[in-house]
Amino acid sequence: MNTLRGMCLCGAVEYRVEDAFSAAFYCHCSKCRRTTGSAFKPMASIPSGKLALSRGEDTLLVFGDPNETHDIHCRFCGSFLYSIIDNGNTHVALGSLVDAPSARPSFHMFVGSKAPWYDITDDLPQYDEFPT
Ligand SMILES: [Zn+2]
Ligand SMILES: [Zn+2]
Numbered sequence: 001m002n003t004l005r006g007m008c009l010c011g012a013v014e015y016r017v018e019d020a021f022s023a024a025f026y027c028h029c030s031k032c033r034r035t036t037g038s039a040f041k042p043m044a045s046i047p048s049g050k051l052a053l054s055r056g057e058d059t060l061l062v063f064g065d066p067n068e069t070h071d072i073h074c075r076f077c078g079s080f081l082y083s084i085i086d087n088g089n090t091h092v093a094l095g096s097l098v099d100a101p102s103a104r105p106s107f108h109m110f111v112g113s114k115a116p117w118y119d120i121t122d123d124l125p126q127y128d129e130f131p132t
Helices: 030-036
Strands: 003-007 014-018 023-027 041-047 051-055 060-063 070-074 080-084 089-093
Touching: 030 041
Parallel strands: none
Antiparallel strands: 003 014, 014 051, 023 041, 041 089, 060 070, 070 080, 080 089
């Protein structure tokens, strides 16, 4: 299995993840917009056991309850790296990858609450909330 590298802006935190994402997508919800400071969050889902930190385990900033869904950032530069979901999956913020994943985002979700200043210009399926 091919392994992808990911890292934060300052380089203090690095991780490796198998190139075996089960889904990749864009979320336009207000939480994802605030977390990333962007119009939407491109992310991909994988079972949490397939991602491992290779550097910086002691320099993480954890946002949220560690026993539930929570976000992992670098404590120094603030980069958002991935979310650990309480269903056993991890959602990798695709912008934190160094290597290109095989998967490509295949739909937009929470389009019902997307930023009014951003227009989606591709032909991918759009869902008002979660995909149906
Ligand atoms: Zn950093
Ligand atoms: Zn979202």
